[in-house]
Amino acid sequence: MTDVSACFHCGDPCEADAIVFDKKNFCCNGCKIVFEIFSENDLSGYYDLQNFPGASPKELEGKYDFLDNSAIADKLLEFNDGGAQIITLYIPHIHCSSCIWVLENLNKLDRNIKASQVDFPKKTVRVTFNSEGISLKQIACLLGKIGYAPYISLDDFQTEKIKKDRSIIYKLGIAGFAFGNVMFLSFPEYFEVNEFWLDQYKSTFRWLMFAFSLPVFFYSASGYFIAAFKGLRAKILNIDVPLALGILVLFVRSTFEIVFDIGSGFFDSLTGLVFFLLLGKYFQQKTYGFLSFERDYKSYFPIAVTRINKNGREEAVQVNEIKKGDRLLIRNDELIPVDSILLKGKARIDYSFVTGEIEPVEKESGEKIFAGGKQVSGSIEIDTLKPVSQSYLTQLWSNQVFDSNKENSFTSLTNTISKYFTISILSIAASATTYWLFVQPALAMNVFTAILIIACPCALAMSAPFALGNMLRIFGKLKFYVKNDQAIERLAKADTLIFDKTGTITANNKSLVTYEGTTLNKAEKSLLKSTLRTSGHPLSRILYSHLNGCELVKLSDVEEVVGEGIKAKFNDQQIKIGSASFVNAENIQNNLQTAVHIRLNKDYKGSFLFQNKYREGLSELFKELAPEYQLAILSGDNNGEAANLKKILPLKTSLLFQQTPEEKLNYIRQLQQDSYRVVMVGDGLNDAGALKQSDVGIAISENVNVFSPACDAILEAGKFKELHKYIKVAKGAMTIIKISIAISFLYNIVGLYFAVTGQLSPVVAAILMPLSSISVVLFTTLMTNLISQKLN
Amino acid sequence: MSVIYLLLTISIVIAVFFFVVFILSVKSGQFDDTYTPSVRMLFDDELVKEKDQVQKTTSKNKDE
Numbered sequence: 001m002t003d004v005s006a007c008f009h010c011g012d013p014c015e016a017d018a019i020v021f022d023k024k025n026f027c028c029n030g031c032k033i034v035f036e037i038f039s040e041n042d043l044s045g046y047y048d049l050q051n052f053p054g055a056s057p058k059e060l061e062g063k064y065d066f067l068d069n070s071a072i073a074d075k076l077l078e079f080n081d082g083g084a085q086i087i088t089l090y091i092p093h094i095h096c097s098s099c100i101w102v103l104e105n106l107n108k109l110d111r112n113i114k115a116s117q118v119d120f121p122k123k124t125v126r127v128t129f130n131s132e133g134i135s136l137k138q139i140a141c142l143l144g145k146i147g148y149a150p151y152i153s154l155d156d157f158q159t160e161k162i163k164k165d166r167s168i169i170y171k172l173g174i175a176g177f178a179f180g181n182v183m184f185l186s187f188p189e190y191f192e193v194n195e196f197w198l199d200q201y202k203s204t205f206r207w208l209m210f211a212f213s214l215p216v217f218f219y220s221a222s223g224y225f226i227a228a229f230k231g232l233r234a235k236i237l238n239i240d241v242p243l244a245l246g247i248l249v250l251f252v253r254s255t256f257e258i259v260f261d262i263g264s265g266f267f268d269s270l271t272g273l274v275f276f277l278l279l280g281k282y283f284q285q286k287t288y289g290f291l292s293f294e295r296d297y298k299s300y301f302p303i304a305v306t307r308i309n310k311n312g313r314e315e316a317v318q319v320n321e322i323k324k325g326d327r328l329l330i331r332n333d334e335l336i337p338v339d340s341i342l343l344k345g346k347a348r349i350d351y352s353f354v355t356g357e358i359e360p361v362e363k364e365s366g367e368k369i370f371a372g373g374k375q376v377s378g379s380i381e382i383d384t385l386k387p388v389s390q391s392y393l394t395q396l397w398s399n400q401v402f403d404s405n406k407e408n409s410f411t412s413l414t415n416t417i418s419k420y421f422t423i424s425i426l427s428i429a430a431s432a433t434t435y436w437l438f439v440q441p442a443l444a445m446n447v448f449t450a451i452l453i454i455a456c457p458c459a460l461a462m463s464a465p466f467a468l469g470n471m472l473r474i475f476g477k478l479k480f481y482v483k484n485d486q487a488i489e490r491l492a493k494a495d496t497l498i499f500d501k502t503g504t505i506t507a508n509n510k511s512l513v514t515y516e517g518t519t520l521n522k523a524e525k526s527l528l529k530s531t532l533r534t535s536g537h538p539l540s541r542i543l544y545s546h547l548n549g550c551e552l553v554k555l556s557d558v559e560e561v562v563g564e565g566i567k568a569k570f571n572d573q574q575i576k577i578g579s580a581s582f583v584n585a586e587n588i589q590n591n592l593q594t595a596v597h598i599r600l601n602k603d604y605k606g607s608f609l610f611q612n613k614y615r616e617g618l619s620e621l622f623k624e625l626a627p628e629y630q631l632a633i634l635s636g637d638n639n640g641e642a643a644n645l646k647k648i649l650p651l652k653t654s655l656l657f658q659q660t661p662e663e664k665l666n667y668i669r670q671l672q673q674d675s676y677r678v679v680m681v682g683d684g685l686n687d688a689g690a691l692k693q694s695d696v697g698i699a700i701s702e703n704v705n706v707f708s709p710a711c712d713a714i715l716e717a718g719k720f721k722e723l724h725k726y727i728k729v730a731k732g733a734m735t736i737i738k739i740s741i742a743i744s745f746l747y748n749i750v751g752l753y754f755a756v757t758g759q760l761s762p763v764v765a766a767i768l769m770p771l772s773s774i775s776v777v778l779f780t781t782l783m784t785n786l787i788s789q790k791l792n
Numbered sequence: 793m794s795v796i797y798l799l800l801t802i803s804i805v806i807a808v809f810f811f812v813v814f815i816l817s818v819k820s821g822q823f824d825d826t827y828t829p830s831v832r833m834l835f836d837d838e839l840v841k842e843k844d845q846v847q848k849t850t851s852k853n854k855d856e
Contacts (some may be wrong), residue, residue: 097831104832169818176810183805189813201796208800 008034010147011052030056034146038102041109046102053098055147063144064152066304066316067137076136076303077154078126083115085131089150091143094123102146110134111140121288125150154301154319174284175220175275178212179268183766186268206258209267217251221274223281225585236411239418239461242425246456247274253449265611266453267752268766273458276773280462284469284485286476293483293711297372297394297685301337305330308381319388321450326384330375338371338384339391345380349373372685402692406712410695412489413737414464418457425455432756443758449762454751458742459772463737464489467780471733474788479716480726487712491696492730493677497625498668498690501635501645502683504700507615507717513546517598524600526551531568531575534558535670539596540566540577543608548637575600580607617721619648624724626650630676634667636686665689681723685709698723732787740780 006012008024011030019026022039026032034054038046046053067073079086093099099118103125106116112133117126125148127139134142143150143522156365168745185205188198221244228244231237245272254265306329314329319337323326327343330336336349347363351373360376363369371380371391429451436444468485475482482488499505520528530552532544557569574584576599583599595607625631632654633645639657646655656667668690671678680687680694682702688709691697697711700720715723751768754760817823 097834100828100831101835104835118828118832119825120831121825166818166823169823170815173811173814173818177807177814181807201794204797204800208804 007031009054010056028056028336037146038328043102043105043108046098050096050098051100053096055093057145057147059372060537064137064140066138069316072304073136082556086128088124088126089152090124091148093148103692110646152303152305168282171220172278175216175278179271179275180208182212182267184272189264210258213267213271216271221247233762237419237422238415242422242457243461246452249449251454264762265766266762269769272770276458282466284465286472288481291481302335305337321357322384322387324384328382331379334375336369336371336373337388339386340369340382340384341373342367342369343381343383347380348377350376386775410656447758450755454755455748456689458769459747459776460741462776463740463780466777467733467737470784478791479719482713487696488730492734494679496671496676496678497629498634498680500687501633502637503683504681505614505618507613514609526553527570527575531557531566531577558658573601615720621721622649634664661686661689668693733784736780736783744772744776
């Protein structure tokens with residue numbers, strides 16, 4: 001066996017015919033070229049920062065041709081004025097510090113690029129360039145040539161650039177600023193009540209505090225008033241109602257006190273309360289810059305495809321502008337954007353995205369092709385039947401489920417408790433006020449406001465944000481990316497789990513390979529492996545990695561017939577690998593399974609059979625889940641695997657095959673109508689409707705940088721077997737929130753004692769409020785960290 | 793006028809100054825990406841290199 005060394009550029013193993021350049025090994029010519037470009041331009045520092053940082057560049061021929069269309073290019077540009085253009089490009093390969101370094105040095109590769117700046121969490125690079133010297137297409141190609149091909153989809157094109165919402169930071173900043181200063185100004189009055197100098201300047205201090213709390217009341221706290229108002233209008237007593245009431249009473253009473261010189265007011269508590277509440281809100285927002293939970297088909301679709309116009313010329317046309325009757329050229333590996341009829345060429349279309357079917361479908365000219373498939377064997381020409389927006393696949397998005405919002409229809413634990421809480425506080429306030437009206441009418445108003453102030457459920461409102469916010473972070477570290485805090489709550493409540501088959505419980509590109517036929521000897525195996533090495537076909541790649549421990553030999557006359565097979569010569573031997581018809585073995589009985597046949601010289605040797613391989617730990621996961629959950633598998637695939645699945649899964653699992661995207665969606669809706677709470681685990685676009693309809697849609701992703709459909713959570717495929725643990729921890733988090741709410745009630749009871757008896761002084765409020773908040777924060781953070789320890 | 797008013801004014805002016813600086817820095821996007829700058833900082837030494845070699849390759853890239 002030859003020495004297997006890692007490619008200096010990308011780290012892939014290079015075998016037999018590694019390219020040696022500058023005393024370094026490269027697995028392919030592409031990697032060598034990237035290395036040459038970098039070393040010629042003084043950028044070899046790229047390799048010092050990280051081992052094997054690169055990716056081998058992919059075939060770019062024609063891929064970015066549409067960028068020459070100025071209408072398209074203009075719409076992608078962020079800024080365009082004379083000699084300066086700015087564009088932000090999404091580059092999935094960005095993954096290490098070397099990437100940042102080389103991409104920020106693009107100006108060394110072309111002097112027309114003025115500057116480039118990487119946003120690592122978002123995996124984007126913002127390039128400033130001069131369009132007179134370099135076109136957008138050239139930039140895209142330059143990036144592609146060094147292994148950083150940008151990904152440009154229809155999504156970049158249609159959505160208006162969303163403005164960043166930074167208002168939470170402003171609100172938090174203002175509240176924090178005011179809180180600090182008000183605390184500072186009110187401190188003297190806490191203890192020195194009748195001191196001469198203090199009395200002298202008392203009103204100055206008080207009016208200053210008033211001034212500081214104005215922006216807090218009117219700007220920082222505005223969100224709570226709006227939410228409370230919306231809640232009341234919908235006849236819901238959400239948590240914002242008692243909060244808004246507390247804030248309002250705090251402000252009115254404090255202002256009243258300083259106007260009539262009765263006391264110093266509670267401005268410290270007011271600003272502190274708003275600050276802590278906003279802190280909780282800020283903490284529970286955990287965003288993953290490089291992930292999007294809102295994707296639809298637009299992220300998968302290209303911006304433009306090649307149209308063949310009446311004169312037979314090729315031109316780039318925007319996908320949205322394709323009209324019925326347009327003739328389109330689809331190259332290898334391109335997505336078919338419209339429902340169409342095949343005109344020319346042999347189509348093999350991979351519909352795995354849409355239907356879940358793994359095996360590409362062959363189409364002859366004249367047959368209908370649906371949008372969403374990927375052409376995998378050479379170029380074809382198609383005739384458009386329906387424009388993009390009316391195609392079979394895109395119609396799914398017109399289902400009304402895509403307009404509804406799960407967040408609005410779900411009542412969180414906090415809001416459920418808040419209803420009873422508000423009612424009981426109001427009744428306590430009413431009865432205490434009535435009592436004082438008879439005993440000492442002067443104190444009645446004081447007691448009423450004091451109760452509303454001290455009962456303001458700050459700690460209660462903070463329990464869930466801190467517990468769930470911390471959970472989001474912990475899950476994120478463990479490759480389970482959840483969209484928001486509410487999704488965790490819904491996950492904890494679920495009682496039904498539905499799984500998609502292809503890509504979800506089976507691993508993509510991982511198959512069980514078995515061989516049938518005459519046993520191959522070592523020389524034959526190495527000949528086979530060497531031949532497979534030259535092919536980029538998915539089955540060849542799988543088979544190539546399946547055959548290990550073979551020496552590689554130098555072949556001659558390698559020829560690949562796209563969509564059929566490969567033939568090659570070695571000395572006097574000829575090998576043919578491919579479909580049954582390609583190796584002239586039509587008489588071999590053809591069952592439903594995917595097979596690769598082999599012929600050596602004149603002898604038919606046998607075939608390699610490919611079977612779905614289920615994810616590691618699948619059977620165990622289902623066994624663990626079975627006692628607690630209702631389980632089902634919904635597959636778009638045929639029922640060829642039914643018997644196999646029945647063997648490895650618990651008996652109660654329902655198995656449904658050949659489900660269309662709509663049927664999947666309706667199945668889940670039916671369950672929900674029978675008041676089940678459903679978690680859908682899926683991957684492809686065909687699950688998009690089901691993911692959206694379910695209470696929690698979890699997308700399984702082999703590589704989180706690649707796209708997954710709209711969902712509530714993204715789970716990295718390798719962590720699939722941990723799913724049950726994640727759900728258990730989510731349930732644990734809910735218990736923690738309940739305990740924490742109980743703790744906050746204790747503080748409220750202590751506070752209410754002071755309030756009801758009419759002895760609430762500003763200093764008591766100023767101590768109780770932060771104390772309760774801080775203890776809740778500490779408790780929830782520590783406990784969530786504790787329960788998630790068993791995940792590691 | 794008592795000196796305390798002067799002190800109060802100065803302290804508040806300083807506080808407000810820092811507050812405004814904070815708001816401006818948020819507005820300029822400094823807090824949008826808190827990771828990349830931490831890496832970029834470490835490159836600064838290597839970035840400063842002679843640029844005379846750049847010329848010869850630019851023409852090559854244009855052939856694309």
